[in-house]
Every structure is written in structure tokens, then in C-alpha cells.
Amino acid sequence: xxxxxxxxxxPEGASRPVRRDGAAAVELDDxxxxxxxxxxxxxxxxxxxxxxWECCDGTTTLDDMVRELTxxxxxxxxxxxxxxxxxxxxxxxxxxxxxxxx
Amino acid sequence: xxxxxxxxxxTRNLSALSYRFAVRTDDVSVGxxxxxALGGLRDHLNTASVEHWYSLTAADEPGGPVDxxxxxxxxxxxxxxxxxxxxxxxxxxxxxxAEAGADHLLFHSGAVEAGGTGILLPGASGSGKSTLTAGLVxxxxxxxxxxxxxxxxxxxxLLPYPKPITVKPGSxxxxxxxxxxxxxxxxxxxxAGQEWQVPVGEGTGRAIGAPCVPGFVIVPRHEARAETTLTxxxxxQAFFALAVNAVNLVAHGSAGTRALGRLARGCRCFSxxxxxxxxxCRLVLELVTAxxxxxxxxxxxxxxxxxxx
Numbered sequence: 487x488x489x490x491x492x493x494x495x496x497p498e499g500a501s502r503p504v505r506r507d508g509a510a511a512v513e514l515d516d517x518x519x520x521x522x523x524x525x526x527x528x529x530x531x532x533x534x535x536x537x538x539w540e541c542c543d544g545t546t547t548l549d550d551m552v553r554e555l556t557x558x559x560x561x562x563x564x565x566x567x568x569x570x571x572x573x574x575x576x577x578x579x580x581x582x583x584x585x586x587x588x
Numbered sequence: 589x590x591x592x593x594x595x596x597x598x599t600r601n602l603s604a605l606s607y608r609f610a611v612r613t614d615d616v617s618v619g620x621x622x623x624x625a626l627g628g629l630r631d632h633l634n635t636a637s638v639e640h641w642y643s644l645t646a647a648d649e650p651g652g653p654v655d656x657x658x659x660x661x662x663x664x665x666x667x668x669x670x671x672x673x674x675x676x677x678x679x680x681x682x683x684x685x686a687e688a689g690a691d692h693l694l695f696h697s698g699a700v701e702a703g704g705t706g707i708l709l710p711g712a713s714g715s716g717k718s719t720l721t722a723g724l725v726x727x728x729x730x731x732x733x734x735x736x737x738x739x740x741x742x743x744x745x746l747l748p749y750p751k752p753i754t755v756k757p758g759s760x761x762x763x764x765x766x767x768x769x770x771x772x773x774x775x776x777x778x779x780a781g782q783e784w785q786v787p788v789g790e791g792t793g794r795a796i797g798a799p800c801v802p803g804f805v806i807v808p809r810h811e812a813r814a815e816t817t818l819t820x821x822x823x824x825q826a827f828f829a830l831a832v833n834a835v836n837l838v839a840h841g842s843a844g845t846r847a848l849g850r851l852a853r854g855c856r857c858f859s860x861x862x863x864x865x866x867x868x869c870r871l872v873l874e875l876v877t878a879x880x881x882x883x884x885x886x887x888x889x890x891x892x893x894x895x896x897x
Contacts, residue, residue: 510842512849514823521845526838528831528845
């Protein structure tokens with residue numbers, strides 16, 4: 487993700503995060519284990535973070551993710567927006583996600 | 589020019605995964621103990637060249653304390669014979685992990701085989717994995733290792749690393765029939781060491797298993813006075829248990845992570861909390877008997893298909 491897309495308020499709604507090459511993802515139950523060869527980091531994503539990870543395909547915007555997840559989980563609409571932003575911000579900090587070019 | 593030392597005994601060529609070595613000593617009695625304890629690592633074809641030499645020499649006079657060297661480097665001085673052997677086993681373990689790490693995903697884990705199916709018993713030191721491994725082998729399962737399980741990255745199979753089973757003092761009582769003085773080789777001196785190194789393989793009644801695909805992951809946790817229970821693990825829990833006991837996950841990176849995932853998803857995974865070794869073994873045997881009863885193999889424990897080898 488470009489630095490300007492991740493300001494103090496987190497990633498912008500129009501940004502299109504994409505999973506970086508070199509991170510191995512292993513699906514386990516509803517969770518996903520990620521291993522980053524570059525950072526030599528193994529992390530476990532819970533079910534909701536795993537869904538966000540899957541959405542990081544380089545074409546889906548942050549706003550799209552929030553809309554899709556809100557539609558699927560209307561009871562959690564109040565917190566989904568912030569959850570998505572925080573999760574993507576963390577994935578960017580870990581170097582597992584970047585912003586799609588162009 | 590130095591004085592040539594007289595070696596009165598040397599082992600056959602030995603192999604610990606891909607680490608080739610042999611042991612020589614100037615004490616016949618120590619030599620017999622080494623032959624018995626390391627018999628499981630014997631290279632039966634005796635074709636591999638010896639790349640490393642361990643030397644056990646009397647510090648003062650035969651029958652007394654022993655100095656331990658590897659390739660001329662001192663590992664320990666003035667050890668009781670059993671402890672000297674323990675130093676060799678410790679160093680071989682370290683070297684085997686270093687040499688096999690490139691091609692294998694290694695785990696702090698015991699491992700046994702039943703009817704061609706591998707059972708991983710991952711756990712940190714003190715978890716009871718060696719004790720459980722010894723109990724299962726005593727019950728008739730085939731031994732792969734009690735300390736360092738090697739999963740081939742190429743074949744996905746567990747490989748035997750049949751070092752002697754290391755039994756610590758806390759387990760002497762429940763494994764007393766495996767004690768080194770329960771059947772010493774003729775001419776051997778009484779065992780002198782803080783841990784037992786229980787021989788495996790030919791002539792010991794403790795068979796060595798063949799390379800096999802793992803079918804079970806059982807995570808032992810010894811707890812005094814705990815009820816002995818076997819509890820299913822989710823894929824995620826099993827993955828974690830394997831990951832924290834993987835010795836060289838970083839070296840294998842993404843490929844290793846995927847291999848862990850295949851293990852966690854492909855095996856039946858359980859945690860085993862135990863205070864009673866016999867009951868723990870009974871639970872494990874019941875579990876694997878149901879899955880391996882149809883496998884063609886010689887009989888091991890009653891009702892259980894035996895080793896594939």
C-alpha cells in the first residue's frame with residue numbers, strides 16, 4: 487500500500503490492497519496461517535481477518551470490502567468499517583499486503 | 589610426534605539420519621555399553637564412510653571416569669560411563685539436526701509407527717514425550733525416535749532416527765523394566781549415569797519402524813495427578829502445536845508452513861493429558877488400533893497391526 491494511502495486515520499476507502507507475493511497462506515478451520523518468507527514471520531488470522539485477507543485481491547477497494555462484509559453480517563455493521571481498516575493497516579505494517587498499482 | 593592411542597573397541601559405522609559417525613574407546617566394558625545403546629543406529633550395510641569419530645577414553649584408568657571427544661574436540665571430561673554415552677547421544681542429536689535440516693522438517697517430537705502409519709508426539713522438554721514414546725514401544729509399537737522427528741520434505745514421510753530412548757530419573761519408576769541393569773550384556777559393568785539410554789532394534793524386543801506417512805499427531809502433556817484424557821484438536825490447534833515444536837521452520841519458510849498445514853489437516857490430532865503412563869498408552873493404542881487394524885503387518889500389541897518394516 488502506498489504510504490499516502492495509510493495516513494494517521496488508516497488506509498483510505500478507495501485503496502485496493504493486494505496480497506504480496508511470497509506469503510504462504512494455509513487454511514485451517516476458519517482461520518488462515520500466513521508465513522512471510524521475507525520477514526520470516528508466521529501469523530494466524532482469525533476468521534474475520536482471514537476473510538479480509540481473501541478480499542485483498544488488488545481489485546476490491548476498502549470501501550467494497552466494508553460493503554460486502556456489512557451485507558453478510560448486518561448485525562456487526564457498526565464495527566465492520568473500523569475492523570477492516572485496522573486489519574488492513576496491520577497487514578500493511580507486517581508487509582503482507584501492498585496497494586495495487588495503477 | 590604424538591603417542592598413538594590404543595583403541596580396544598570401535599563400533600560399526602553408525603548413521604543418525606544423514607550424519608555418519610562411529611565411536612571408539614580404550615575400555616572394552618564401555619565399548620559393550622556403546623554397542624548396545626547405539627545398536628539402533630547401526631548402518632547395516634556398513635557402506636557409509638565414517639565422517640566423524642567420537643572417542644571415549646579413560647581419564648585415569650579403565651573402569652574410572654571417561655573423557656569424551658568428537659573429532660579431537662573435547663565435549664566433556666571425567667564422566668561416568670553412562671553420562672559419557674549421554675554426551676555422545678546429545679552431540680549426535682545436535683549434529684543430526686544440523687545435517688538433516690536442509691531436506692527435512694524437524695520437530696521436537698517422539699514418533700512411533702503402527703501398521704505403516706506414523707504417530708507424531710510433539711512436545712517440549714518435560715512434556716513426557718520420551719516417556720510416552722518408551723511406553724508405546726514397550727506396548728508393541730515400532731520406534732522411530734524419542735526426540736527429533738524428521739519429516740522428508742520430498743516424500744512427506746517420517747523417517748526413523750532410532751537413537752536410544754533417553755529416560756530421565758522422573759520416569760525410572762514407570763519404566764523400570766527398561767532399565768539398563770535389567771539385562772546387561774555379559775561383562776558390562778553396572779550402569780553409571782544420570783539418565784538411561786535404552787537400546788532399540790535387533791535383539792532388544794523394541795522394533796524399529798520404517799519410513800511412513802504420519803496419520804496421527806498426539807501432543808502429550810504430563811501433569812501429576814491429572815486425569816488421563818485424549819482430546820481432539822482442531823486443525824488450528826494442531827498447526828500451532830506443530831509449529832512451536834518445529835526446529836527449522838524458518839529454514840523451510842513457505843514450503844515448511846504448507847507442510848505443517850498438510851500435517852494438521854491430514855492427520856487425526858489430539859492432545860493427551862496424562863499422569864498414568866499405562867492408561868495413556870491404552871488410550872493411544874485403542875485409537876490407532878481402530879485405524880490400523882486392517883493394515884497387513886506382523887502382530888504387535890494385541891489386536892494391533894505391527895511394524896511395516
